[in-house]
Amino acid sequence: MAALTGVFPILPSIFRADGSLDFDGTRNVLEYILAAGAAGIVFPGLASEYDLLDAEERVAMTGKLGEWIAGRVPFIVGASSPDEALAVRFAQAGANAGAVAAMVLTPHRHAQDPEAMVAFFDRLHEASGLPIMLQNAPAPMGVGLGVEQVTWLAQRCAGIRYVKEETQPSGHRITALMERAASHVDAVFGGAGARYVIDELARGAVGTMPACEVTEVHVAMLDRYARGDIDGARELFERTLPLLSMQAVFRWRLTKAVLLRRGLIGSDFVRAPGPALDEHDQRELDALLARIVDLLPLDSVPGGVRR
Template identity: 75%
Template sequence: MFPILPTIFEDSGAIDFTGTRAVLEYILAAGADGIVFPGLASEYDMLSTDERLQMTVKLGEWIAGRVPLVIGASSADPELAMQFARAGAKAGAVASMVLTPHRHAKNRQAMADYFAAIHEASGIPVMLQNAPAPMGVGLAVDEVAWLAEQVPGIRYVKEETQPSGQRITQLSERAGDALDAVFGGAGARYVIDELVRGAKGTMPACEVTEVHVAMLKCFADGDIDGARTLFERSLPLLSVQAVFRWRLTKAVLKRRGLIASDHVRAPGPALDAFDQSEVDALLARIADLVPLDRVPGATAA
């Protein structure tokens, strides 16, 4: 379980480092196996280069080796992608997660060279994030497998192009030893199917981390029914998250007392009064799993 750490902002739009660290400590206290930053759920494309580099340094200091860090190095500019990956390696990251670049969508070799350059620049493994358009390219399974075979530095894939379960099965069979692990994503909305098919984990948004941690533990312990029960109970909230993305994540984190502001920079639909009431109703139904008034690690050190 490697949740995506969101970037928390003040009402002014400036980064709230205290709030971001509070969310990080909550994720770790909830039992996550690692942290990913920045990802799509971090509003990474709304952060300046300096902000991303500053956050990378701070995460290295805050995490201090407690869990693995996967640094998001996606950028339309390959030089920046290499810079982000190098900064991640310096901060102790174990891998860089990189979206498939649109500029090389029709050129396999150019894409292979792009990923190879990022690996060479940083010295840490690459996790190829295969997200669908418009965020990524949505490569075919054979293309992803070919890249893994051609670029030894690609050791992981985060598969988010649908149907993700089928693609994880096919990719595991096709790539073989060229990959160490395939992870699921898409907010953990398909996590049980992905795990059954051989995914080694998932990288969802973080607002219900303890539920996802418990779900994966049940699955690992052979309690598939228990894992499915947790999945079914969390799915209505995750369905809302599929529409409102980071706004839903921050709305829940604010209700949990972790952040002071639910400000977002990224465009997208806002929660209106009816949506807010629906979120309250959905959270009330899983209050035993996601308490709003007692959150482990809510106070940042």
């Protein structure tokens, strides 16, 4: 398997206005992400409202993504679940769909039992045959393991080949992981919506896994960084940071508000609780997008299945 590097956006769960899964809308967003140059796709993750999808929805969408991606880019399946049997099922569904790895949150029930956590990851790897990406997210989403704990797990679990580090300060932790765990994992990715991406890359991260609404900008940012144009990468980072700051507050709703403006989806419905954008927020979002319109053309839909 080729090394995983670059921008791996988290594909959101797209819903119709009645709250049901919108497969056409999901494929539109997928094709936009691929046309924007993403190195791969992740589904489902925290940005996919994964915990508000039932098991059948997750398995069905995983299968569809395997069909639609058809090997064009690496697909990482999210297999997180508080139910170990379901986690195994989701990882196996990903393997059947051609996924190259399974991204899994550290399970809360094993937070105080490292040996049980080792056994969990071993079983997941053996049952699916997929390399594991340990998603080290802070509470309440994850456990927020310390660097020594992540290193110890990587040493004990041959199946853990990647780490997505999202516990803050992520930069410090990525530096420490590169020093202590580099011989035990293939790569470390950043997350947290790419709000710290320049610092993470400087410390050894090989890529980022943000929400998807500005994929082409993140792709250009990492391309500039890889070519040694650090100032150019930082310019793009700084221009998009106000939007990412707003996204940190409104999460899924902000992502879908942008996708709706771009004509990629027909409804910005979300299942997850949280603050909604009011009329002032909508105007602020319009103003922020207007400031980066040259980076993010809002009147085009590259590729995709048109409605």
